[in-house]
Amino acid sequence: MQLALAPLQTYTDYHFRNAHLAVFSGVDKFYAPYLKLNNDGTIKNAPKIDILPKNNPHVAVIPQLMACSEPEFFIMADYIESLGYTELNWNMGCPYPMVTNKNLGAGILNKPSEIFQLFDTIFPKLKMGLGIKMRMGLESTSEILEILPRLNDYPLTEIIIHARYAKQLYNGSCDHERFLECISLTNHRLTYNGDIESKEDFDDLQVRFKGIEHWMIGRGAMKNPSLFEEIRFGIVDPGDLYRDKLARFSAHLTDSLLECNPDRGYALSKMRSYWEYLSDGLSDGKQLYRKLKKSKSIEEFHGFLAEML
Incomplete structure (x- = not known):
């Protein structure tokens, strides 16, 4: 079993990650909130500082980026590689309209041909491992059924799925039935993300999603930073x-x-x-x-x- 802290923009930065490591335990990997470009094509400063090795001396961090073109991708990927990282994560899951309307985050999920065209140009040049974090679609969880099998053609390190479609934002329930379908459609390592807010939630999902060994928790850990300990060790602090x-x-x-x-x-x-x-x-x-x-x-x-x- 591997447990990861999700990248929540403005929240799970190195201040949060290092403080969590100092007081709590149970997290195997921390995902940094995404890098994004300014209008002039430079990388926004706060996420650049966030992933500096000196700010993450004892934390296993996977940097994340958000891009919708090959040039944008490599501006950020090259910076990440220059810091010594060997793996990065591509955000295809951010659900907010200000992002999706620009073809960023989950905004590309209803355009599968664009996803695969990007992968075809990026993978031959990429020297690092690449995983993706995605929603199940922009307007429907059924959109993932077309995307997921075709991702088997690319050497992804992992696929993290938040089990909602983007236009839900964080409302309504996760689509667990759809996630069950996803398990049989991919050859990649699959990580489940979405609405794990207690050990009971985790235990129920672990029984339901047999074979899933990788889990990501975001808002549940923001509300209860000891949640990883409770899941891993089964002990709830008084x-x-x-x-x-x-x-x-x-x-x-x-x-x-x-x-x-x-x-x-x-x-x-x-x-x-x-x-x-x-x-x-x-x-x-x-x-x-x-x-x-x-x-x-x-x-x-x-x-x-x-x-x-």
């Missing part, structure tokens, strides 16, 4: 111990944010953002988050945390 871990996790996050950027307002904004998820995993989370949102400084924020946790 409430006091878990809340103590959350306090230490938050301290690591804040220290890392301030080391990167001394603007304490920036750290406060980021910590509010993280805790919008983290509070959701606590019985008194709504009350806690209401108080955290009122914090006027990062010191006041941690004062409220200490009081409530």
